[in-house]
Amino acid sequence: MRALVTGGAGFIGGHLVEKLVERDWDVIVFDNFERASLETLRTLPSEAELRRIDIRDPEAMKRYAGDVDVIFHLAALTDVVESEVKKDEYWNVNVVGTENVLKIAKDVGAKLVFTSSAAVYGELNNVAREDLKPNPISFYGVTKLECEKLCMRYYEEYGIDIVVLRLFNVFGERAQGGVVKIFLERAREGKPLIIYGDGEAVRDFIYVGDVVDALIKAALSGKASGRILNIASGKPTRVRELAEAVVKETGVKIIYESERRWEIKFSLADISLAKKLLNWNPKIYLIDWIRSSLRSS
Ligand SMILES: NC(=O)c1ccc[n+]([C@@H]2O[C@H](COP(=O)([O-])OP(=O)(O)OC[C@H]3O[C@@H](n4cnc5c(N)ncnc54)[C@H](O)[C@@H]3O)[C@@H](O)[C@H]2O)c1
Incomplete structure (x- = not known):
């Protein structure tokens, strides 16, 4: 091919x-x-x-x-x-x-x-x-x-x-942007994680x-x-939960700042169609990946 x-x-x-x-x-x-x-x-x-x-x-x-x-x-x-x-x-x-x-x-x-x-x-x-x-x-x-x-x-x-x-x-290795990459980079440098808004925003x-x-x-x-x-994964993750998973591994602090424009508050997918038509299933869960990625660095 x-x-x-x-x-x-x-x-x-x-x-x-x-x-x-x-x-x-x-x-x-x-x-x-x-x-x-x-x-x-x-x-x-x-x-x-x-x-x-x-x-x-x-x-x-x-x-x-x-x-x-x-x-x-x-x-x-x-x-x-x-x-x-x-x-x-x-x-x-x-x-x-x-x-x-x-x-x-x-x-x-x-x-x-x-x-x-x-x-x-x-x-x-x-x-x-x-x-x-x-x-x-x-x-x-x-x-x-x-x-x-x-x-x-x-x-x-x-x-x-x-x-x-x-x-x-x-998310994943060599990401160019996104909250997961930013949190991991800041944590590795011992810097606090910044959450814009209350951290209750849901992402998939x-x-x-x-x-x-x-x-x-x-x-x-x-x-x-x-x-x-x-x-998508079909699983909801709050930005605060993501930050807390990073904090648990690294001990860095979380800072809350005011919400930014264009930020979506809730995003979650129904993935049943892709599962059925492509015979596809996501295998890697974010929090597990974060843990193993921080432990191996
Ligand atoms: N990363 C995500 O979370 C995400 C989420 C939803 C959709 N997508 C979509 O997936 C695709 C890939 O995303 P990504 O995260 O790998 O982005 P990326 O920015 O890492 O990669 C995009 C690539 O396109 C190239 N490019 C940009 N303009 C070009 C042009 N005019 N001609 C030729 N090349 C050009 C860039 O140089 C870059 O290498 C995009 O279409 C994006 O909209 C990504």
Whole structure:
């Protein structure tokens, strides 16, 4: 199998490339490296072909895509706060870039797996099922929702085999951001953990290895075509609980500061559809991973 991974030099993309190469796939990466992780670049397997290509440049993509069976489209700008001030750039990379990638999938007849985000739901009152009406509160979420619509249009109009995965909060080795990485880094430096708000905000954290597993299953399964699937643990974790798990291992303090804008207070997924259609199950639980990660460092 030959795969194209856009954003393959980023956090999740790097883990995906590693796993695909391990499984003997031929892998080509398109990344402009602007937000690539240095740690990921250092660990990317040499068997993968790396191309400095911007997804806003359709000609360059066409030149190098070749005969790929599957396109994993992960390249995106992902900072929720930044998305509010750089709307044009976020629109161009996330939405126009995704349409460029969809056109390549159409031209070469490849299957496409797209990574959307829980940000499309916005503020939730209850567990999110995929049929809930999306209501993004950030511009980042707006762009991801637009991408989902484009994916569904290409699926319906051109019969491209597409699966959309709505990822919740992804954690794991070589993460580039997110509360888990920040707490671990501060704790390792003996600094207090900062909680914005009262710490009661609920998140659904999913391990990067479990996400990679879902991405590959989505590529190989015929059952999820044209579907949107939540990829999460299905387990609620309060930010305070996460902080307390870190404190228990390291003894650092917690500081509370005022709540930030764009922060969602409740985010939790129903993952029964992904479990059923992909025959997928998350295996690593956040608090266990935190413990073992702090004990091994
Ligand atoms: N990490 C999470 O918690 C999370 C949650 C939900 C959804 N997602 C989605 O998963 C995907 C991967 O996320 P990540 O955490 O690995 O992000 P990341 O920022 O670590 O990686 C994104 C990669 O895309 C590349 N990129 C950005 N703009 C590009 C462009 N114009 N052309 C080519 N390459 C470009 C960057 O250089 C980077 O290597 C994204 O689509 C993101 O929206 C991530």
